[in-house]
Amino acid sequence: MDVSRGFMLVVIGALGALSLAIAWxxxxxxxxxxxxxxxxxxxxxxxxxxxxxxxxxxxxxxxxxxxxxxxxxxxxxxxxxxxxxxxxxxxxxxxxxxxxxxxxxxxxxxxxxxxxxxxxxxxxxxxxxxxxxxxxxxxxxxxxxxxxxxxxxxxxxxxxxxxxxxxxxxxTPLPDRVLSDLATRIDDLMWAVLVGHVLVSTIQGFLAGIGLFATGIPNAAFWTLAMVLLALLPIVGAFLVWGPAAAWLVLAGSPVAGGALFVYGAVVVSLSDNYLRPILVDRRARLSPATIMLGVVGGLYLLGVMGLFFGPVIVGAFKVAVETFDEHYVDR
Known part of the structure; x- marks a missing residue:
């Protein structure tokens, strides 16, 4: 690498860092x-x-x-x-x-x-x-x-x-066939995560919210929004709210309402996640729940609220990039 080429790369890197600092x-x-x-x-x-x-x-x-x-x-x-x-x-x-x-x-x-x-x-x-x-x-x-x-x-x-x-x-200094393959995979990943993952979480949170309103849980609007956000976490999700809410109803002297909320959550809310997520997310993104959870939690810490959406995309894009490299650059 000659001096002028190296200097130009340093300039590009410095200006890129300054641009990121301005936009941050x-x-x-x-x-x-x-x-x-x-x-x-x-x-x-x-x-x-x-x-x-x-x-x-x-x-x-x-x-x-x-x-x-x-x-x-x-x-x-x-x-x-x-x-x-x-x-x-x-x-x-x-x-x-x-x-x-x-x-x-x-x-x-x-x-x-x-x-x-x-x-x-x-x-x-x-x-x-x-x-x-x-x-x-x-x-x-x-x-x-x-x-x-x-x-x-x-x-x-x-x-x-x-x-x-x-x-x-x-x-981008990559062959057209590699770029095309990479872009197609990342597009599928983004559509599955940004549309499917968020849509499933919103549906699940609002379904659980209906159960809270129906059983008379105080401040149900607050907890509904909390469940929409928590539903972005696979497996545990909205259960972190409606599960304790059902227990609270039982301990507060309303066992019928508590039991009804638990059955509603276990059947309607959980099944909505089990059926919708494989159709809208897993089929196109091919990401494990662990990868999505890591992306959601880590993205929230790194990027704030928007990290809930872009965190899984970034982690998934790393997986896509490794698979693309393996297919196009590894001799077998």
Whole structure:
């Protein structure tokens, strides 16, 4: 490698690192724009011949922004208030958890203060949605800038996405057959994870939420959203909420409601996961539940909320890259 070539690579690496540092404060919104653009790409391809690339991208940007922001704002207010109410109820000891505390103490030999622990968790959850008073203005400004950036980038990802992909193919130093194979596999992976995995989790969380509402669990909206997020974790998922909720109903003196919730969760909620996930996710992604769980948990820590969606894609893409290398570059 000559000096000029090495120097140019150093410049590219330094500028790439600086670009990542600039984008990092708004990385969640950039990833959100990538996610929405990927999902809307088939719709854009149908609209583009009729109203032009700019018109199609603008129409989809406006529709997606309105369809996502308004429901999201309503959800934040509703679930955030529900979380605050739950924290207050637990702090004021309006919820009797004495029976469950006694059962835990008998089983483990350790004393627990469930109202305090759950109240603190609910307050932290509310803080994620509503923010704290000193940071409220800053958080609101950051959110507005992020939404504007996401909408702006969504427009250009839709309109110029094909050119961006073609450019990546052109500058990537791999043979066309390898690139084509890699792109096809990653596309299948992304569609399975971003559409199937998220769709299954949402259905499972809302089905479990119906059971909570029907059996009179307090603050059911709060717990429904929690189950939608927990359902992203394979196997355990929403059971982490509806299982203890059924036990709480039994210990609180409502064994029929508790038993009904447990049967509903075991049959309807669990079967929805067992049937839908293999159809929508496993068949195309070919990822084990362990890989998806690692991607979800690790992605959440590394990338924040959007890591719930992109974490499994990144881990799965590593598997795809290894398989592609094995097929095209390993002599047998």
């Amino acid at each position: 404060p708004f990385l969640q919104y950039v990833l959100l724009a990538v996610l929405i653009a990927y999902l809307l790409a088939p719709v854009y391809e149908r609209l583009e011949p009729r109203i032009g690339g700019t018109g199609a991208a603008l129409a989809l940007m406006v529709a997606a922004t309105g369809a996502l922001i308004l429901p999201f704002a309503a959800m934040v207010a509703f679930v955030g208030n529900d979380a605050v109410d739950l924290a207050q109820r637990l702090s004021d000891s309006q919820v009797d958890l004495g029976g469950l505390e006694a059962a835990i103490e008998r089983a483990t030999g350790q004393e627990v203060d469930l109202p305090a622990a759950l109240g603190a968790a609910a307050e932290n959850f509310a803080g994620v949605f509503l923010g704290s008073a000193p940071d409220l203005v800053g958080a609101f400004t950051h959110t507005l800038l992020g939404i504007a950036l996401a909408a702006f980038m969504l427009f250009f990802f839709l309109r110029d996405g094909r050119r961006l992909v073609d450019w990546l193919f052109e500058v």
